[in-house]
Amino acid sequence: MKKIILLATIFALCSFKPQKPVNVVFFGDSITEYAVQPNGFIALLQQRLKDEHKDADYMVSGAGIGGNKIYDLYLRYEDDVLVRNPDVVVIWVGVNDVWHKRLAGTGTDYDKFGRFYTALIKKFQARKIKLVLCTPACIGEKTDYSNELDGDLNKYSQCIRDLAKQYNCGLVDFRSLFHAYGLNNNPQNKDNGILTKDGVHLNDEGNKFAATLMYKAVIN
Amino acid sequence: MKKIILLATIFALCSFKPQKPVNVVFFGDSITEYAVQPNGFIALLQQRLKDEHKDADYMVSGAGIGGNKIYDLYLRYEDDVLVRNPDVVVIWVGVNDVWHKRLAGTGTDYDKFGRFYTALIKKFQARKIKLVLCTPACIGEKTDYSNELDGDLNKYSQCIRDLAKQYNCGLVDFRSLFHAYGLNNNPQNKDNGILTKDGVHLNDEGNKFAATLMYKAVIN
Amino acid sequence: MKKIILLATIFALCSFKPQKPVNVVFFGDSITEYAVQPNGFIALLQQRLKDEHKDADYMVSGAGIGGNKIYDLYLRYEDDVLVRNPDVVVIWVGVNDVWHKRLAGTGTDYDKFGRFYTALIKKFQARKIKLVLCTPACIGEKTDYSNELDGDLNKYSQCIRDLAKQYNCGLVDFRSLFHAYGLNNNPQNKDNGILTKDGVHLNDEGNKFAATLMYKAVIN
């Protein structure tokens, strides 16, 4: 009898014991910055967690700043991410590292991209934070690899895939997934308007697509 | 009787009348400049014409200058090509228009590439010169479109294909042909050493490959 | 008697014979393109010629296109300038040759800038057209040579000064004149708002300044 009471008490305590939600921080550039706006993929994730009554289990937030490259993330990971004490960090960066070579002469050398990315991974993993890495989706949505920066984006994406494998991180390979999506949904080989507004930043369809992929990578 | 003698004379004159060889000028950048050296594709063409006893029918020469972009060709087409009074001009340009964006900040804007190329075509066609256009082969020989400048090269190559069609020119689509060759012969996805020495300039294999393609396009 | 009448008639005819005005074409980039708008320096010149009753003696017009570099002028000098049969051509170019290195990776190599400029000078001088060359004024109006592109602008300006001397052309050295003006009128070392709206394109003050200098160079 005593035993039963004890067990009951334990169950009761457990069910009341406040479960700390898994804290997920999305860390990146303007794509992540915009994702917290209505219809952004982080907002969509939050809504879905609510709809599925998982919002007590997962807490998701964004730490994106427009124009950020890998070294900008390295500069601010303490102030903007570690302070939130995350369990999972999703890193989505790379577009500006490639794009700004053309835009402003201030992109990121390939070797240094890998070096800073590695350093960032190590800093998070030293804190037992789980990581999900994302490849840059696109700069231009043409599917025949005739977007001006396709070559460099493919190169940097491969670096991220390799790092994910080497450091045992999750991976959302947006680069491949966007390309596959385009092959099916962009028969006119358009430069934008499929998953992005402007070739880079997600439109509503792109945000839904990203939300589904992020959910799979982070929540399940 | 008189008539017969006359005819005979005419035939005799015709058969002695020296046949002017078809004058082919290769017009381009360093790839064309090197092509006149031993084992270069122009030297190989000259040897083959000799071997096949066609050297009285075709005269081939090179007018390549290292670092040339489309507008450099436009600046010197009179002094370096028209003066040779060619029947056929083979234009092979585009690598530097893309590459120098990265190397020196002095590549060629996409729209201006098309504008100068069109102007050059018109100048030659106004002189009844037959044209063969060539797409740029590669800057890096990786076959998965992860060479840094693949996207831009694909874009500029498409421009050349469109111009060849629009202005009824011959086309040697090196871009596609090199890629196809690489898929069959570069299983390790190497950056160079397949058809080029350094990712751009032809090695012996590349010169043989180019000579065969040029022969087909120009000599028949 | 008859002779006298004849002479008188000749004199009368001569005095009525319409004097062909000196035809001045301003050839350049956006700065020249905007100059034909109200308050632009070409519009100001036209007004001044009218006010001084010299509009029968001089005809001034603009042939500026935004974004033009030296080789763009070379491409269109026949269609846009020679067709107007000018007596004097004022060439004002150079800003984009330097600026586009940073903006788009498509500036003009220093040696090619000189080469195209020389070719253009020769084409005009072969037609007995008088030339006035202008140095690029500024990209940023700070006076301590801390505008990002000051070094390159100074370098290209020197090239133009040398060409003006070598080919015996007129020169309006906007680069030096704007700097001198700034030393006197820009005590706060501002980036724009002195003679330009945005560091490059002339404001009202800049157009007045340019009109005065152009008048001195071309009309007097």
Place this chain on the structure above:
Amino acid sequence: MKKIILLATIFALCSFKPQKPVNVVFFGDSITEYAVQPNGFIALLQQRLKDEHKDADYMVSGAGIGGNKIYDLYLRYEDDVLVRNPDVVVIWVGVNDVWHKRLAGTGTDYDKFGRFYTALIKKFQARKIKLVLCTPACIGEKTDYSNELDGDLNKYSQCIRDLAKQYNCGLVDFRSLFHAYGLNNNPQNKDNGILTKDGVHLNDEGNKFAATLMYKAVIN
């Protein structure tokens, strides 16, 4: 008598008491990397300290890596500098931040240059390390501000001067000092060969000049 013995003992103790030398680390790019080689300015400093019997008082070492920009220093300040437990750090960086815009499209945005520099200063000052900041000397030694990158170098140098003032650091203003030296010693306006071998890297004269300035700033 006792007193004398006591004093003698004190003197003896003092002279044996090991004085920890002031530990100075030079932190920078290739200019600093080469400075430890024979005739490099760090080697010259070491020799001079020895000659003046101050080598027990000061310890100087180099932590330069070729191609480094401000964010590279930020990435490695712990591993390469803090581990040496320095009392003084001399930061000399900036050439590549400007130069690589042109060389590789991977320079450093002006605002981010300031942001990383500030972060680095704070990290060192939090450890009570004294700082001496240096402005980049030159990319090209012409004295009329017609070296291609003079404008940008002047701009970034001013940023460093402002930071030195704001954070109360020492300053060696190589930018101004090299320019002043050139005005006196480079009458032909040469591009290199005055204080540098190639416009950037110090020759023997440049290393002597730098050693003297560094001595004044660090050793007194």
